[in-house]
Amino acid sequence: MTTPHSPRIALFGLPGAGKSTTAALLRHALEERGERAAVVRIAAPLYDVQHAFHERIGSPLAEDRQDGALLNFLGSHFRRTAPGFLLEDFRQRCADALAAGADVLICDDARPVDAGELSAQGFTLVRISAPDALRRARKSARGDRTGGDDIHPTEAGVLDVEPDHRIVNDGDLAQLERLIASLLADLNGDPVDGRLGAAAPSGERDRLRSLFDRAARLITPHYAENRHQIGAVILTADGRTFTGLHIEAMVGRASVCAEAVALGKAREAGATDLRLVLAVRHPKPSEEDRRIRPVPPCGLCRELLLDYGPDIRAVIGAPDDLSVVPMKQLLPSKYVGTKWNTPGTAPAAPVLRHG
Template sequence: MERRVAVVKIAAPLYDVQGYFYERANTDLPEGQQDGALLNFLGSHFRRTAPDFLLDDFADRCAGAILGGADAVICDDARPTDAAGLTKQGFTVVQVSAPDPLRRLRKSKRGDRTVGNDEHPTEAGLESISVDFTLENSGSLSGLEAQVTEIAKTLITGPGPADGVIGGDQRDGNYAVESLIRHAGAMISRRYAENRHQIGAVILAGDGRVFTGLHVEAMVGRASVCAEAVALGKAREAGVTDLRIVLAVRHPKPSEAQREPRLVPPCGLCRELLLDYGPDIHAVISMQGELNLVPLSQMLPHKYVGTKWKATDPDHIGK
């Protein structure tokens, strides 16, 4: 049975800050490389400042990935200190092991800016973890793939999610979409300015990351920029191509009695734009008091199809 798998990383906030650091320092950090010393430092401070943040944020992103259509979630960057929390969240713990000299050699070949400290507190406690499966990774990649396939056959069963009315338990269904609505609402509530910033939007990526956008009104109306377009730009800047969900909320005007931001559908121009970059993206729509996930393509049944982008273009999405 074919599955939609999402890879969701606990350390995503650390990688975000690492990216901001190198961008602000105007220094290149090649794709796939890390600054191990910086990540060790950030991991310690995140866990000391807000002990529950990384796992709570991870759980929210997992719920987002599931809401976006994933029916299997893999975390490939857990540390020993995270194991108990992952088990509590319902994850199966798989230990991938290799002889220490081989592991160090592979790590050195990655070309990281700095190498993380294997003795760092975030790496401690491996021997005390109770694991469900163990993979031996001292041989070939094909051998490892065969082991992973056997475990996957054991773990991945049952039907996948379907479109339609959103429902579910704590970090699933309604919880996840309401979390996105709160996220957009909190942002526009902070930035609202009458006749300038009225709409807040969020776009959910396939890995559970959330990108916000703020509506920018212009004195000449046609020069205004929709919040969904701003969120799309942020997602693309981050390298995201797997766009799963979009939603927008409108902040009430000072004269309106109702003071909570209200869910609004994407406008026609946003539907055209979003479908250019996310042909499978869904919108969150309120229908008769219920929250529904609706394929955006259904909301724009006769989308314009041009010839500007060639099918061979790697950035040619959805054409």
């Protein structure tokens, strides 16, 4: 297997060791150096189900909180029912994060059982540890709905995995930042400009084509003349995708663009770091050319998407010649109003904790 050019870092350790905190500081340190880092989580599907469950029973989880017992159950059930799903889904989201512009991928919820596959995918394994009493205190202080099981099968074998690097998180944040700086110095393989690395351009065309195919698969079964003609996909920094279907109304101005529908789904899921949008058009039965083709966002969608994703880019071109252009370039003189506290900046969506 060819090792990916884009650096990949996987953090593993027992609950409370500080994986999520380390990932956040690591991402900040990389971005301070000009690196675009994306945190991609293996267990993202479990958190989606957890969120949907608590919403459905009328007891939504507070921001940055978990139901550890439910996640343990879901993890076991996913792995038993569809053994390869979590890692294959993770692999796809990693590819999507790279398509969204990430230079470095960070996984902050690696498990020992996944170490071999993560190594095969090109991840550097970093074990985060802390004294047991301190780790348990941190875990308790998180205020989760229920606590996860430290001896759950997916947590087993932490000490059996030989990591590429180790971080002992037994001090304050300043100490952890110093350890992260040391880790980055060890990982830095580019003596020319000091960057940890950059996404290889060789796979970009394939990743964009995969995104196009996804949008085409959305619109194909749902196409209805004068009702549903456009399908759209929005990609976030962490590799999550949100789809939308154009809804035509009898009164034209009541119609809703596919990009707006996808944006609503992204905001509902707490996604704020919007990076890429791709819309496709299905031909009408009367048209000779029966190919589904990419279409640039309309003017209204350009305004709307820039309201919620100031750094978002659009995929345009032909199916076999896709390119990416900053939305700001498609709308050089965006309207700036006074509805929000900071003109031109959308209020943040709720942040859903993923580990």
